Amino acid sequence: GQSLEQPSEVTAVEGAIVQINCTYQTSGFYGLSWYQQHDGGAPTFLSYNALDGLEETGRFSSFLSRSDSYGYLLLQELQMKDSASYFCAVRDDYKLSFGAGTTVTVRA
Amino acid sequence: GAVVSQHPSRVICKSGTSVKIECRSLDFQATTMFWYRQFPKKSLMLMATSNEGSKATYEQGVEKDKFLINHASLTLSTLTVTSAHPEDSSFYICSVPATASYNEQFFGPGTRLTVL
Numbered sequence: 001g002q003s004l005e006q007p008s009e010v011t012a013v014e015g016a017i018v019q020i021n022c023t024y025q026t027s028g029f030y031g032l033s034w035y036q037q038h039d040g041g042a043p044t045f046l047s048y049n050a051l052d053g054l055e056e057t058g059r060f061s062s063f064l065s066r067s068d069s070y071g072y073l074l075l076q077e078l079q080m081k082d083s084a085s086y087f088c089a090v091r092d093d094y095k096l097s098f099g100a101g102t103t104v105t106v107r108a
Numbered sequence: 109g110a111v112v113s114q115h116p117s118r119v120i121c122k123s124g125t126s127v128k129i130e131c132r133s134l135d136f137q138a139t140t141m142f143w144y145r146q147f148p149k150k151s152l153m154l155m156a157t158s159n160e161g162s163k164a165t166y167e168q169g170v171e172k173d174k175f176l177i178n179h180a181s182l183t184l185s186t187l188t189v190t191s192a193h194p195e196d197s198s199f200y201i202c203s204v205p206a207t208a209s210y211n212e213q214f215f216g217p218g219t220r221l222t223v224l
Contacts, residue, residue, distance in 0.1 A: 035215075040218075041218075042112075042201065042215040042216060043152065043201070043203075045212045050211070087151065091210060091211065094205070094210045095142075096142075096154065096213065097154070098151045098152045098153075099151060100150065101150070101151055103149075
């Protein structure tokens with residue numbers, strides 16, 4: 001089975017940097033994904049890491065360490081529109097298993 | 109624009125009735141689609157994998173006779189909640205893999221089901 005842990009809530013001010021950690025225990029592992037979901041909306045894809053290291057996409061970066069079963073999502077230059085839930089998800093073959101999600105609240 | 113659509117977006121029904129939810133892939137053909145269930149402030153739980161031309165694959169603990177899945181074409185999968193009860197009230201979301209590598213999934217906007 002799959003088990004993922006991430007913090008439940010994070011609050012930060014506009015312009016700040018937030019790091020959301022994700023640790024996982026899985027029976028199979030192809031890669032770690034991150035998704036953003038605004039209240040009442042659909043999850044949207046942010047990033048995917050299959051190999052160790054840092055992937056940067058604009059203000060968002062994602063990191064993976066397979067040996068530590070650990071990854072993080074880094075949100076830089078926070079904006080009000082970044083207030084949302086962020087989910088890490090482990091890909092095992094063709095399926096995704098999601099963490100419980102981290103609610104990020106951005107304050108002015 | 110939207111890649112995946114769902115219909116209806118919201119449905120309220122009486123206990124004991126059946127509800128059908130449609131998931132359409134708008135931009136490309138999909139031999140595989142996924143159905144998830146999400147409770148408020150909770151994670152997405154994979155319910156089943158919908159396979160075009162063959163039976164769906166259900167996750168452990170999901171009743172296949174309760175949640176009927178039909179993948180009628182390469183762009184349409186339907187989830188029917190049969191004899192719905194209040195505990196079936198939830199947010200149901202479908203997704204379509206972006207590529208054959210399954211690294212990314214496009215999610216539909218979801219269907220809010222409320223069973224009275």
